[in-house]
Amino acid sequence: MSTYTAPLEEIRFVLNELADIERVVQVPDAVSLADPGLTDAVLLEAARFAEEVLAPLNTVGDQQGLQWSPQGVKTPDGYGQAYQQFIEAEWNKLALPAEYGGQGLPMLLCTAVRETFVAANKAFCMLPELTSTAIEALMHAADESLKAMYVPNLVNGKWSATMNLTEPQAGSDVGALRARALPQPDGSYRLFGQKIFISFGEHDLTENIVHLVLARTPEAPEGSKGISLFLVPKFLSGSPALRNDVVCAGIEHKLGNHGSPTCTLIYGEAGDGAVGWLVGAENKGLQHMFVMMNAARFNVGLEGVALSERAYQQALAYARERVQGRAPGDIEPGPIIRHPDVRRMLLSMRSQTEAMRALAYLIASAHDLSEGHPDKEVRRERQAFVELMIPVFKGWATETAVEVTRLSMQIHGGVGYINESGASQPLRDVLICPIYEGTTGIQANDFVFRKVVRDGGSALHAWISEMRTTLQKLATVGNGELDGVEQMLRTGIDSLEQASNWVVDIYPTRELEVLAVATPFLRLAGIVAGGWQMARAALAAQRLLKRGAGNAAFLNAKLASANFYAMHTLSQAPGLAHTVVAGGGMVVAMDEDAAF
Template sequence: MDQYQPPLADISFALEHVVGYPDIAKLPGFEHADLDTVVELLEQCGDFMAAAVAPTNRTGDTQGSRLQPDGTVLTPDGFKEVYHQYVEAGWGSVPLPEEYGGGGFPRTVGLVIQELITSANMAFSLCPLLTQGAIEALLHYGDDALKERYLPKMVTGEWTGTMNLTEPQAGSDVGALTTRAVRQGDGSYAITGQKIFITYGDHDMAEQIVHLVLARTPGAPEGTRGISCFIVPKFLVNDDGSLGARNAVETVSLEHKMGIHASPTCVLSYENATGYLIGEENNGMRIMFVMMNSARLGVGVQGLAVAERAYQQSLAYAQERRQGLAAGASGASSPIIDFPDVRRMLMTQRAHVAAMRYLMLLDASYVDISTHHPDPAVRSRADEIVGILTPICKSFGTDLGNELTSLALQIHGGMGFIEETGAAQHLRDIRIAAIYEGTNGIQAADLVGRKLGVRGGSSMLEFLGTMREIEPQLADAGTEFDPIRVELGRQFDALEEATRWMVRTGPGDPNAALSGSTPYLRMWGLCTGAWMLARAALAAPATGDAGLAESQLVLARFYAEQLLPQCASLLGAATAGSRDLFALDAGQLSGAARKVRS
């Protein structure tokens, strides 16, 4: 029942007709990545992920990774072999720079590959995702010697990477970390401290693990201003590039998690381990944000990818499971897909998954424009839009991952609560994504605290204006598009009202804006999702495929009429301020202040 089918037709339509990939392929440096080449490459990638990676998903969940008495970590059966096939096929290197052995394809293409591998096995996909974040940091801030020593084998995937940020006492407050880095006579640093929640901090799939570690040098300023970033390899690297002695980093334990059991989440201990400074001292936060911004869109894709696989399973189950008799039906029983509420849950999954895919790909396309467009002004504006879309993609995408996998389980009824069906695994696995790489509350705070303030709110209001350009297009498209146009107009009005309130209120009362930041981000997620579905519905007739055009219109209309209205209902919460959030003290919240009647 739980067989993964890569949605390549949906992805190809999205690339060609919804997010304008042909224009991305015309940017300098991407001439080799035309649409036909990309579609053929993705078909091969999808075949690999479905045939090789997807079958490891259930085994990985039931076995999990295991810490051995000698301190090494074994991944579940098949992981090591499949990872070697993944490296040999070169899938991880496709969107990475050619000068280090990558394929030089756009980030947009890399994002599709991330979706395919994550749908196949989220726990497995985390290793390449973290490696890519480490690569991005080195590309931006590493000196030539570090790049030449580490990047070629990280790009191929022969060596994997990690991000070591969190410590037991610090959590999301990175500035509270205490790991020390003391400069040595040879220019290296001795790293001492403990890091927690390190994804793939140790494993048996690759010969080398390159840890990127945040630490504090002696005399560094307090807080985030005094953080530096270091490469600390599992094995030291000799001058000829071969691996040398084991470095002084040990796996203390593996976390016992709710989901993604196959992904080893390690507690790592560093005791005078040899590290190498990336960039300059006290520049670690800037480097960390390169890693995290690269990963945040990838984490948003996790919500999409796991929701896609859960949807496929729930759709198959709804067609097979017979129970009761649907209205107007005859015979002994009906498949549950014939019942309206099951249809509602399936349509909710289908519409949200499509909207998420379009939105994630749109964000990635703006990443490519921001790095490769020849016009500096266009690059700058694209970078602003990436800043707006990334927290929306990460937060809204992972919130929906939780909600849609829960709907998929609900469709299974009691069988969904039974582990053997596999429906519960999707819900357990995706739950971490809303916490990864900055919790969703942090994403909402970033949206109103940083991105909304760009050019005094003009950046986001201009983007909203761009979205509203679709209203006359819908009016010209025919009466069947009227319900979408009317509802979009109402919800754009609500979003604009909330945005202007945030712009007015935030500078003088930041707590008020932050108190409404999560519902405000949700409003953006709903509106951008509906906008992308409307774009798809308008574009679909040009394909000449009448069935596709009908399905895109129905999805956009369903979303506009049944899901999008939630946006305006959040206006009150977004603009309520902080009064009631802070009106009760801890004792009142716990009920200690309530009197018991005799």
């Protein structure tokens, strides 16, 4: 069972060469990134914490799991001590607002830190990530009295937070939820209903748990337009003596993420209802929650990157030490990394992980620019890029992570199927990622309608123009060494443009056909986005090699990754474009009563 090592050289390369850091440092809150020494100190300490504190508990959480009783949920051994170290080191405060005691660091740096933490122990990290996104929603929508009462203790880590959307009869259809919120004379509400799949809805790591709950008021209209957002604490005023009427009825027994409690919460079981307060405007709860949802979707995509890195490290270590058979040309049996197909799988894992990471960090930097760059046009353009990319990144990165972690199992062979090897945990833990915070199909529908069709493809074509600028650089400075990368990226961009034009043109009259191929369209966008980032990485590596700067072995490996991605992954783009343009009609025409 291999240990986890934070890929600091790779992280530094992406931060410095691919993440638009020259513009990000112009943002007032990004001073830390302007100081390479400070940035590196943060990364080194994060790596130490990930490797020494979080990673050793990853297997403990997976094997030991959680213990539920009517009194609450006991987390795995060591989680309590690790959480105390986490908040004492103020890792929970990295991205939180300075006015409430947070550090207010740029999202770009926080993304690098989060990747290392999640790769070390995904289940543990779900708690602080949920709290962080809840704070963002409260800062966006809550009134000053609610913020003053709840945000400080959420920021300092004494309290944690959850998001409560799903109900048994309303999975992805949030508009079908039935939880009720009855107004009270004092301005509070009493909530009744059941919520399922609530991560860290009950646990023993913090003094209080603050639930952000979607529910309906008595006069609310039907559907998603009648949903409001409420804050419901486990303990009123933070006092254990004032237990609110919300209980954990049980936890789910899951395929993975065994160290993270997934709870069923009952509101109002005692009869009087759980006391809560309205967050933001009545009937605008879904809009307020989407502040939380978009942050959560990015974090889930980043989970895909992190677990892909973890799986790659495990597979690489095993391939180097496992001796079996003779590779062609060898006299004696040697490690399986010498076998061509094992090398192919390792390169596939590495190149796709690098592509996902580069896109993640670029989205994070775009978020920083959209929030604080002094130029209004830069803020507008980068915000459009973030909104376009969130569903692409979430959908593509999580689906790709399933593929990458499965390849690790293939490299491990039969040993990987044995729990003690640890090879199956990244796969089991990542399988939820294409599902929660909106399935891949939901991301694809969002991408098609809200991100492409709604503005006539304007934001997407602006991104395509940005990618064509990279093509020009490949043609002018590549010196022929990157011809294959240039050719496949050009083909990929052309394929994406062809598919997007078809989507925009056909959607008004053949909506069902377009939605039938929305997921292949999203995958096409993700693969091309990854190819674009790998091309940029190749240009940077080539430039550094010619200058004699950096680690030559690392930079040459980066060039190998870029070429492999171009020939093995980006080459899929024309086929996906053909599926988008020609594949929807047969899906719509399917006889749903036919026998299969």
